[in-house]
Amino acid sequence: MRFGLDREQWYMVLALLLVAVIAAMLLGLTDMFTRGPIQAAQKKALHQALEQVLPPHANDPQAEQLRMQGEDGAVLIYPGRDGNGRLTGLAWEVVAPDGYSGSIRILLGLEPDGRIHAIRVTNHRETPGLGDGIVHDHAWLASFVGRALSGTRWAVKKDGGDFDQFTGATITPRAVVRAVKRGLEFYRGHRRMLLDALVDADRKRHGGGQ
Template sequence: MSETSLTPPEASAAAPAPAQPGLLERWRARVAYQGLSLGAVCALVTLALLLGNQFTRGQIAAQQQEDQLAVLRQVLPATLYDNNPLAEALTVQDATLGAVEVYPARRGGQLTAMAFRVSTIGYGGAITQLIALDRDGRILGVRVLSHKETPGLADKIEVAKHDWITRFDGLSLGNPPLEQWKVKKDGGQFDQFAGATITPRAVVKGIVQALQFQVRHAVELAQPQEAKP
């Protein structure tokens, strides 16, 4: 009796060799390829950011200066100057306040007023004010530029929420006398806020510091400044 093969005919045929991966597929599996790919993506993103910054830098700078000028106009009457106080800004070293950036307002080359920033510590942190004085030391305007005081309780120092900050307009170091430059709780003439004395106290302190700074440097600030190249 002959033996019958149990092996299927197709099984006896030689199996085809598996396809070999191409060069690109072999490279993709390597760590070096992945590192190069990541590096290329990072380089492209960096280039895009640099180009974007290059094309928008001038526009951003112009907008920032316009924003600063808008704040200056709130405290410096336009009739007092024909120069650009920001462009003529100068830094004055002061024994009490350190380096203070001053924005001089000039008309016909003569100093008519000045504005500068002063920071004091309130309840929540630093309170930065922009204070403008005429050349005789009278307050032209005060604005709070930044603060971290309690919302709804101490944020009346913002002119958009209360007129308290405008009550200093027209005052000077001798009007009222120095001992009156305090909140009423401390024996002075300025109102404090219900439940928030530290904040207005810090603002008044900053204004006094600005007035005293102007007195200390009045002669220096009145000198004509050399034009910047």
């Protein structure tokens, strides 16, 4: 008898410990095998979304990602450049915290002058058949193309704005419209700084060998 435990109790402790150790080993092994493929799958999903929202570009936007300080935490900016290194557009993820069920993540692609090239929803938990029109409704997604902060009423039509709501779902598109608007405001406020940082990063990359 040690620590006030009898034989039987010690046996229980050891049995549970053994189960836990074996389970942990199994998980460690699985992690070893899946870590690479998970990162590759996430990168591929982001790559596909970036190809859709960025203007034509010749570089790998993920390889040139730039970390910026936004209002609520860090933002990763993905720049698109043509063959001569000139900026053709930039994209980053904006979050709508006020969706119908949880946050909606939207990849926002802009032309350098601040007009929208395209948007795509990358993650959401909205109701299938109602709110998930923000993923499937191509006409609705297309209604964002070419819009800028000025000259657009950034609200759904029900609230006197320029964007359609869906039948039976107003909260979801309202949240997306708001988030995109906030993204555009962020760009207006930080444009100078952002473009300078991107030029800097580019110079560093190419100037390293000179």
